[in-house]
Amino acid sequence: MQLGVDTVPVLVGPVSYLLLSKPAKGVEKTFSLLSLLDKILPVYKEVISELKAAGASWIQLDEPTLVMDLDSHKLKAFTEAYSELESTLSGLNVLVETYFADIPAEAFKTLTSLKGVTAYGLDLVRGTKTLDLVKAEFPKGKYLFAGVVDGRNIWANDLSSSLSTLESLESRADKLVVSTSCSLLHTAVDLVNETKLDDEIKSWLAFAAQKVVEVNALAKALAGKNFLTKISFPCPLIQFAAELICLNIFPFPQAAGLKGSEHRRATNVSARLDAQQKKLNLPILPTTTIGSFPQTVELRRVRREYKAKKISEEEYIKAIKEEIKKVVELQEELDIDVLVHGEPERNDMVEYFGEQLSGFAFTVNGWVQSYGSRCVKPPIIYGDVSRPKPMTVYWSSAAQSMTSRPMKGMLTGPVTILNWSFVRNDQPRFETCYQIALAIKDEVEDLEKAGINVIQIDEAALREGLPLRKSEQAFYLEWAVHSFRITNIGVQDTTQIHTHMCYSNFNDIIHSIIDMDADVITIENSRSDEKLLSVFREGVKYGAGIGPGVYDIHSPRIPSTEEIADRINKMLAVLEKNILWVNPDCGLKTRKYPEVKPALQAMVAAAKALRTQLASAK
Numbered sequence: 031m032q033l034g035v036d037t038v039p040v041l042v043g044p045v046s047y048l049l050l051s052k053p054a055k056g057v058e059k060t061f062s063l064l065s066l067l068d069k070i071l072p073v074y075k076e077v078i079s080e081l082k083a084a085g086a087s088w089i090q091l092d093e094p095t096l097v098m099d100l101d102s103h104k105l106k107a108f109t110e111a112y113s114e115l116e117s118t119l120s121g122l123n124v125l126v127e128t129y130f131a132d133i134p135a136e137a138f139k140t141l142t143s144l145k146g147v148t149a150y151g152l153d154l155v156r157g158t159k160t161l162d163l164v165k166a167e168f169p170k171g172k173y174l175f176a177g178v179v180d181g182r183n184i185w186a187n188d189l190s191s192s193l194s195t196l197e198s199l200e201s202r203a204d205k206l207v208v209s210t211s212c213s214l215l216h217t218a219v220d221l222v223n224e225t226k227l228d229d230e231i232k233s234w235l236a237f238a239a240q241k242v243v244e245v246n247a248l249a250k251a252l253a254g255k256n257f258l259t260k261i262s263f264p265c266p267l268i269q270f271a272a273e274l275i276c277l278n279i280f281p282f283p284q285a286a287g288l289k290g291s292e293h294r295r296a297t298n299v300s301a302r303l304d305a306q307q308k309k310l311n312l313p314i315l316p317t318t319t320i321g322s323f324p325q326t327v328e329l330r331r332v333r334r335e336y337k338a339k340k341i342s343e344e345e346y347i348k349a350i351k352e353e354i355k356k357v358v359e360l361q362e363e364l365d366i367d368v369l370v371h372g373e374p375e376r377n378d379m380v381e382y383f384g385e386q387l388s389g390f391a392f393t394v395n396g397w398v399q400s401y402g403s404r405c406v407k408p409p410i411i412y413g414d415v416s417r418p419k420p421m422t423v424y425w426s427s428a429a430q431s432m433t434s435r436p437m438k439g440m441l442t443g444p445v446t447i448l449n450w451s452f453v454r455n456d457q458p459r460f461e462t463c464y465q466i467a468l469a470i471k472d473e474v475e476d477l478e479k480a481g482i483n484v485i486q487i488d489e490a491a492l493r494e495g496l497p498l499r500k501s502e503q504a505f506y507l508e509w510a511v512h513s514f515r516i517t518n519i520g521v522q523d524t525t526q527i528h529t530h531m532c533y534s535n536f537n538d539i540i541h542s543i544i545d546m547d548a549d550v551i552t553i554e555n556s557r558s559d560e561k562l563l564s565v566f567r568e569g570v571k572y573g574a575g576i577g578p579g580v581y582d583i584h585s586p587r588i589p590s591t592e593e594i595a596d597r598i599n600k601m602l603a604v605l606e607k608n609i610l611w612v613n614p615d616c617g618l619k620t621r622k623y624p625e626v627k628p629a630l631q632a633m634v635a636a637a638k639a640l641r642t643q644l645a646s647a648k
């Protein structure tokens with residue numbers, strides 16, 4: 031404001047703040063987070079008063095939980111909270127912002143009756159039914175922030191369609207504001223920074239900077255009513271949807287026809303595990319890691335210089351092979367049972383595959399925040415996906431040739447590639463996912479042909495794609511799980527298929543996880559305080575191999591052998607010993623070797639100590 035910029039401070043609204051919080055470790059399961067409302071409202075009053083005193087005339091309170099399936103008790107909390115804040119909010123224009131899905135009718139009624147609130151923000155991109163609610167009734171004299179520009183994807187806006195939506199709202203809301211559907215945190219920053227994107231593809235895109243221009247242009251067009259003559263854009267934005275359809279020059283009848291069909295391996299998992307054990311001959315409580323080993327400065331330099339053509343392909347291959355050898359030797363020295371190659375050739379577990387699949391485009395500077403301070407460059411799926419040639423077989427075969435122990439082939443699964451990319455929006459997501467699944471299926475089968483007997487297909491992002499509204503969840507889980515199964519229906523019983531999941535609360539989707547029908551799942555467990563184990567305590571039967579993570583890889587802390595053994599003992603209390611695997615929570619790419627080596631040493635020592643105990647207990 032000191033710079034003369036009219037500034038709207040944004041706070042997480044008090045009810046969503048509580049509903050999206052987690053009770054601290056050790057707190058009773060029955061504890062109601064909303065019981066803390068009385069404690070946090072005075073803090074909100076203080077902050078809002080300070081912002082008012084500092085000269086704010088608008089304030090935005092984000093209440094995204096309003097789009098979820100809230101019961102009447104939770105909706106009442108909104109009414110009570112805003113009644114309590116009313117006098118503090120007085121004198122300000124107050125926007126309550128919702129996003130990411132349709133707002134249910136009851137929640138819409140609650141939202142539009144909140145005391146002290148003068149403006150309502152609605153996501154009209156993901157919330158297509160919300161429009162009908164607004165058209166049926168909208169309070170007089172209040173602002174409607176109509177989120178017609180997608181804040182979560184990178185496609186240019188279909189301006190004529192947005193304009194007709196806005197026009198249809200003009201007679202309902204007397205104070206109409208054109209807006210993005212949510213914050214621009216989820217999209218890349220500025221297309222101007224993209225020097226290597228194909229010009230035609232570039233013309234279909236809008237990053238954050240371009241989205242702001244779109245919002246402005248729509249508002250101006252709405253005011254002037256003459257859309258096509260008022261808006262002048264540097265690229266043919268309006269054409270993009272039609273052009274995407276033209277891109278379907280290689281339609282995938284197989285992918286489109288997969289919906290509603292059933293694909294799973296013919297033999298049941300316990301018979302498969304027996305067949306695999308004959309081949310692999312693993313000890314009880316086999317040890318493994320999740321795939322990546324530390325991504326060192328030196329490795330990044332090698333990849334960067336190869337990309338910039340500063341080193342030759344030969345030099346690059348030599349450097350990567352040397353790294354793989356180092357990782358293989360370390361695992362052998364540590365006496366790990368199923369090895370990985372360490373993923374040194376990969377910039378990222380999604381971007382790497384996107385770079386080799388058709389139908390994907392890449393940015394050079396399209397970074398988005400991913401996890402804490404970590405960033406990724408999500409690839410852009412703009413056309414039909416297929417695999418022109420093998421993507422990982424060369425490196426996996428090279429790694430397998432360096433050891434007599436089983437070497438896991440390492441792939442990213444279709445649902446994770448989909449959920450961590452910017453996805454075309456001219457066809458249903460499931461159809462794109464099936465296309466990726468078929469491409470990964472080809473890779474799985476090529477790995478098997480190359481003699482790789484254990485193949486891990488990571489589905490780290492499966493849970494996070496779950497729609498917010500219950501009514502849409504079953505359909506998503508059905509095609510997501512089906513897509514995973516498609517990747518490995520073609521392998522022999524003796525080929526062991528692993529999957530890996532992390533960064534989620536899995537308990538509510540455990541039956542879908544079982545339905546993935548993987549031979550082995552390695553799954554985050556330690557970072558989330560072993561909550562995963564409670565589903566097995568509560569009686570869920572799991573017959574496939576399972577490796578709940580025995581230590582948190584997000585921390586530089588080195589776990590002791592005793593604490594790992596203690597964790598494995600807790601697992602043994604709820605899971606059969608012959609299905610249990612021992613592994614960390616996730617990949618080791620963010621750690622350093624002085625942390626990784628002693629942590630894995632402790633992990634192997636714990637597994638060995640327990641093997642001895644179990645053998646003597648017979």
Ligand SMILES: CN1c2c(nc(N)[nH]c2=O)NC[C@@H]1CNc1ccc(C(=O)N[C@@H](CCC(=O)N[C@@H](CCC(=O)N[C@@H](CCC(=O)O)C(=O)O)C(=O)O)C(=O)O)cc1
Binds near residue numbers: 334380401403406
């Ligand atoms: C498992 N996770 C992942 C998610 N999404 C993904 N797409 N991938 C994932 O792995 N979502 C959930 C979690 C999030 N976890 C992480 C963990 C670690 C990272 C990470 O390490 N990110 C790196 C960048 C990764 C990358 O793509 N690196 C490239 C290129 C980097 C580069 O060019 N660096 C330049 C400097 C660039 C600049 O400063 O402008 C250089 O090194 O000179 C590579 O390594 O080749 C990060 O640094 O944040 C992400 C998610």
Ligand SMILES: N[C@@H](CCS)C(=O)O
Binds near residue numbers: 320379440488490532
């Ligand atoms: N194979 C990947 C999975 C991350 S979720 C890794 O080890 O980094």
